[in-house]
Each structure stands twice: as C-alpha cells, then as structure tokens.
Amino acid sequence: MKYNRVVLKLSGEALAGEQGYGIDPIIIQSIAKQIKELIDLEVEVAIVVGGGNIWRGMAGSAKGMDRATADYMGMLATVMNSLALQDSLETMGVETRVQTSIEMRQVAEPYIRRKAIRHLQKKRVVIFAAGTGNPYFSTDTTSALRAAEIEAEVILMAKNNVDGVYSADPRVNKDAKKYDTLTYMDVLKDGLQVMDSTASSLCMDNDIPLVVFSITEEGNIKRAVLGEEIGTFVKGK
Template sequence: MTAAQYRRIVLKLSGEALSGEQGYGIEPAIIQSIASQVKEVAKLGVEIAIVVGGGNIWRGKVGSEMGMDRATADYMGMLATVMNSLALQDSLETMGIPSRVQTSIEMRQVAEPYIRRKAIRHLEKKRVVIFAAGTGNPYFSTDTTAALRAAEIEAEVILMAKNNVDGVYTEDPKINKNAQKYSSLSYMDMLNEGLGVMDSTASSLCMDNDIPLVVFSITEKGNIKRVVQGELIGTTIRGK
C-alpha cells in the first residue's frame, strides 16, 4: 500500500457534490460514496477535516439577487451547510468512522461550537472534523472557510473535490471542447487569468499561508485516496 503524502488535509466539498444528478437536495447514495472514500483515506492514518458547502439547498447570493437582505440570505446558506454536515457525519459514523461537526454559529444541541484547539485535538485522535456554517460571517464563501480553517489547523493541503470537472482548464470545457487542462499553476496565475477556481479572498489566504490546492473530480471512486497518496490527477495550485 502506497503511503499517504500528507499528514493533515482539508477536504472541500461543494453542496452540489452531495446532490448528484438532480442538482438539489441530498442524495443518500452520493453521501455514502463520499463517506466510503473518506474512510479509505482515514485508514491511511491521515487527519481529515472537511468543509461542506450548502449550494444544493440554498445560496445566499441567489437570495440576495431575489431581493433579500444579503446578510440574512448568507446566514440561511450557513444553516444549509450544517444540514449537509450532519448528513455526512451520519454516513461516516454508520461506517465506523468517528467524527465531529463544529459550527461557527452556536447550536449546541446538534453540533460543537468551533474551537481551534479542540478541533486539532479531535484530529490528533483521528476523528474526522466537519466544519459547518462557514466562517460565521456573511459575505464570505465556504472556499474562504476552507482556506481559513486550513491555515488555523496547519493543514498541509486543501483538496477541492468537484463533481462536474476534473481539474482547472483554460476555458470552460463544457463550452469549448478545445480547452486545455492545467496540470499545475500558481495562485498568481490563477488570479491573473480569472480562472474562477476560488474567490480572491480564499486564494489570497492560501497564497499568503503557502497552502497548496489540488482540484480534482470526486465522481470517480477512489480519487481522494489517489490524491492523498500523491498520484498526479487534477490540477495542483501553489506558490506565487
């Protein structure tokens, strides 16, 4: 068995990745598939933190465009991430993987409040930690949450799992079939070329704290393990 290349990782999942082909809601089969892949990585001794989006249930930006107060719409989106996190935790626990949900908005009946030192302690005990409710503040994306939490817990890499693309391309491959896939690039190039992998706040956090990012497809089973073992799939982004 190939050894893991990372000791501690942050896995970033979009809300849409949990909805399957239907594009909304939570698809139990998809959740179970992701949980089984996380289990494979946990068996390698890797410390795993997960940040889940909420776009399969609600997007704050969409609510704002409909005329809602932006802060209120974003708080609703944070609550959606909690629902996804609890669903993922349930699947992990069913498979015998101990896990904890930590949320930036206090709701002690369903999850722990986010406390950095406690999160690190859970990771050291090989518990999967799922960070929910974003940063706890409106106007910040879950990509920024992933970058912030990765810096706080001193993760070695962010694995950005996508359900609709297998890396970063020069253009949208669905629109232009001649779009070229990057095997690697720098954060500065990503920002300058407007590739839209992460928002600028998240990208700057990763760049300033020297946290590499691997963008890959989660639709093929075993890909999380392959990335953790150092297989060159997807696109790696690092440095300036």
C-alpha cells in the first residue's frame, strides 16, 4: 500500500446516481464494496460524506433563508447519507462507526478524536458526519480538518462527474486541460474548483496530499490507495 490511513471524501451527488437527488441503494452498495476492498487490505479508512443530494445550505441561503439555519440543515443531510453508507457497509460485514459533530447520541457517536483513531486502529471504518458542526464551513473543509486531526496520509476525493482536475469545466469547454499534478498554490492562484480556499489552505499548511478521481469506475478507490496514476494528484507543498 502507498497509503495506510486515508480520508475518503464522497460528495452527496455521488450517492444519488443518475437520478441526481436522494440516495441510490445500488450506488451505495458499489461504494461500500470498494471500501470493503480497502479494509480487506488492512487500510485504515475514514470517510466524509457531503449532503448535496438532499440539501445544499448555499442554495437555501441564496433563496432568502438564514445562512446558519440552511447550513445546519445541510449538516443533517450528511448524517442521513452517513447512516445509509454505514448500513450498507455493515451488511457486508464491515464494522463501521458514524461520528457526528452535532451531538445526537441515539443515532451516532459524538466526534472524539482519540476515539476515532482507536476505531481506525481496530480496522473499523469511521464516517465523519455533520461537517465541522459549524455553519459557513463546507464538507471539503471537514475533510481537511479531520485528515489533519487523525494524521491521515492522503485525502481521496471521489467525484461522480469528472475524472480529475481541469482548467475549466470539461462538460462545457471541450478545450479544458486535465492536470496530472498540481500544488495547492496552483489551485489557489488559478482559482481551480478542487476544494474551497479554506480547505486548500488547510491541506497546504499541513502538507496533506489530495487525489481527485472518478468514482464511476469500480476499483478506482483501491487504485488510488495503491498509488496508481489516476485522476489528479495535488501536492501538499
């Protein structure tokens, strides 16, 4: 293995499949199967799931909703996605724990750094839900923050609509150039839509590399962990 402890960032849209909203059980099962492959290889896996397939705080705010309220609703959407993923993993025999930044003990553990690391050492998958617990911060920032806290070796950013980082949206601009490698300084300087600036700065400051790749092809998560050249590799420094 190139990486022994990873943070896997899944967008909410990745769980929706072709329908574009909600949770597609077939997609969830496919992702869970790929995660199980990593556990079988004794890789320590932490996951951060977005909530865009159910609710987007920014969209609610743009329509006149209080931004903090809209963001808290988005955090609850990530909990729903996390529980769905946990259920799918456990049906495959993978021990999984959901830890939330907003306390809700009836459905998940509160986030405790030392406990999360202990779960990982016992080869349990840990899913970090409810973002950072604060409005105005994205799940990209959550990924960077949790990766730094648990000392993950890499963030694997699985996308459902692109296979890496491009100079422009390849679905709109056919001349968009795909990058094989970048630095976080390039990302910030050129305004590339990889992560938000807070997340990128956090990763750069803590020297956490990032691999951006497509999740639509089964086996790509394993390939990324093995260190194969897929997608785009963003260097920490």
